[in-house]
Structures are given as structure tokens and as C-alpha cells.
Amino acid sequence: MPNELQRYVLLDRDGVINRRILGGYVTSWKEFEFLPRALEALQYLAVHGYAALVISNQACVGKNLLTIARLESITQRFLTEVALAGGNIKQVYYCVHMPKDDCNCRKPKPGSIQRAQLDFAFVSQTTYFVGDSPEDMQAAGSAGCPAVLVRRDAFLETRLPREVSTMVASNLYEAATMIVAKQTRNAGWPESVVPARDSNKYFHAHQR
């Protein structure tokens, strides 16, 4: 499939694909627990022509709670399970730095998304980021990507980001169906056009 027809979706890992460990990190495969319907969601996205790119902060490596080798081993098992379930994760980008390192790849900064964009040449305006934290939403916003917030729990609902482009879902499966439905509906639009708000400009520019 030519690259311009390939759709991508950007996914946070912990709290979106697997269960977030409160106040801690996933440091072994035994602690890596897929969230309900997450594998089904990854398969659904693959079936609808989406390749997934995972963008995740793993400061546990910088904090010496997990070696790179063990992170890679967890990742291999995670990707194997996803592939067996019919999912299509093309690449995983980890920031292994600590907040004090002030790197550009740790969300809320957009560096890792921008790196993925260089690697896969997706159009940010039509590439959704699915995350469960304000840092995810901020990174997506800075990179120009629309976002879907997966609710961690009901309490977070009062602290939702204000961005109009942010959609809210209960889990990755719901987020996936929202993204596919929205982009199927907009399928007649050129990749670079954001419908609705810019529609007048679009017609004006293309009428002749």
C-alpha cells in the first residue's frame, strides 16, 4: 500500500494498552496486563487499515528500576501477543529519561511524536493520539495531532482538557471505533483538510 494511503494511530502504552501500575512501573512481563478489549481494539484498527505506533514514557529505565534489555524483552512479548491477536504495531518509541533530564522525547513534549512522524511520514492533522493523561493530550496538541482521552476513572472527568478536538473514550476499543467512524465519514476529504471549521476555505480554494 502506498505510504500516503496508510493510516496511523499513535498510542500511549500504560493505561491505554496495558494496565497502569499506580505509583509504579511495569518492570516484568508478569506485571504487563492487557486492559479489557485492548487486543480486540488493536485488531480492529489493523483490520481498518491502521498501523499503530506506541509512544511511551518509561522513566523507570532512567531511574535504574528496569534495564533496557528487560524493557526490550517485555516489549517483544507484548508485540508478539498483539501480533497473535491480529494487531499491527509498527514501532514502539520509549523515552527512558527522567523528568530532570529535560529531554525532548518525554511527553508532554512532542519529540517522540515528531520522531515517529519523520520515520513514517504521517500527516499529524489526521493522525490521532490515544492517551490517558494530560501529558499525552499536551504532547499530541504540540505535535498538531487530534487526541482521544481514555478515561482513567470517573474522578478524572472533572479535569478533562478543554481542547475542543479532544474526544473522550472509556477504553482503547471505544477510542478505536470513534477514530475509524470519524475518518470513514471524512474519507472523501483530502488528508490535509480538517473538515467543518475550515470547510469554507477548502471550497473557496478548490472551486476553480
Ligand SMILES: [Zn+2]
Ligand atoms: Zn526522553
